[in-house]
Amino acid sequence: MRNVPPRLAGHPDRLRWNAKYEGGADAPPHPLLQRALALPPPDGPVLDLASGPSGSALAAASAGRRVTAVDISEVALDRLAAEAERRGLAGLITLVHADLGEWRPEPERFALVLCTGYWDAGLFGPAAEAVLPDGGVLAWEAFTAGAACGRPARPQLPAEWCLKAGEPAALLPPGFTVLSQVDVLETGKRRLLARRSPT
Numbered sequence: 428m429r430n431v432p433p434r435l436a437g438h439p440d441r442l443r444w445n446a447k448y449e450g451g452a453d454a455p456p457h458p459l460l461q462r463a464l465a466l467p468p469p470d471g472p473v474l475d476l477a478s479g480p481s482g483s484a485l486a487a488a489s490a491g492r493r494v495t496a497v498d499i500s501e502v503a504l505d506r507l508a509a510e511a512e513r514r515g516l517a518g519l520i521t522l523v524h525a526d527l528g529e530w531r532p533e534p535e536r537f538a539l540v541l542c543t544g545y546w547d548a549g550l551f552g553p554a555a556e557a558v559l560p561d562g563g564v565l566a567w568e569a570f571t572a573g574a575a576c577g578r579p580a581r582p583q584l585p586a587e588w589c590l591k592a593g594e595p596a597a598l599l600p601p602g603f604t605v606l607s608q609v610d611v612l613e614t615g616k617r618r619l620l621a622r623r624s625p626t
């Protein structure tokens with residue numbers, strides 16, 4: 428795809444996820460994306476954090492949204508780029524190859540900020556601040572701490588990758604209204620939909 432920035436080259440997340448995506452994996456749009464778009468958010472672009480090859484980014488672009496997709500795996504971003512090209516959507520999708528441990532979005536920029544399958548408490552606040560204040564939407568799904576001992580058990584899940592009780596809603600900055608926060612028992616994940624209003 429692209430030159431890999433030296434500080435990403437040996438990053439364990441990049442190596443692990445590149446290996447997974449090289450094996451090929453389906454990337455259907457996430458149900459949370461569909462729910463968020465149906466609200467709908469105000470006019471404006473979508474940010475897809477830890478996007479993977481992202482059927483969600485493709486679906487949002489198909490709905491006419493500009494999309495910024497951020498991921499540490501260039502294999503995933505290459506797959507997204509190829510599929511966007513095939514569908515005539517490449518002009519709507521901006522790819523950002525970055526470590527979300529460091530990368531932060533511009534505040535008040537996105538009508539919808541989506542993150543599914545990834546949790547980093549340090550990212551959540553800046554991601555919420557990136558939502559447009561006039562009705563923008565934040566949509567997030569991540570594992571709960573209970574998933575480590577749920578069914579199927581995932582004891583290898585580090586605690587910092589998991590939501591604690593009440594999170595992520597409990598971490599929202601002022602100005603957000605929680606539309607829903609539900610646990611999906613089969614997956615051990617929790618889904619948040621929240622809308623931002625001017626404070």
Ligand SMILES: C[S@@+](CC[C@H](N)C(=O)[O-])C[C@H]1O[C@@H](n2cnc3c(N)ncnc32)[C@H](O)[C@@H]1O
Nearest residue numbers: 440444477478479498499500526527528543544
């Ligand atoms: C479980 S997948 C979720 C992909 C997609 N959002 C979905 O719901 O199918 C986790 C994603 O996070 C990305 N990721 C993991 N660590 C990362 C990091 N430090 N910075 C940026 N992306 C990262 C992986 O490359 C992978 O695409």
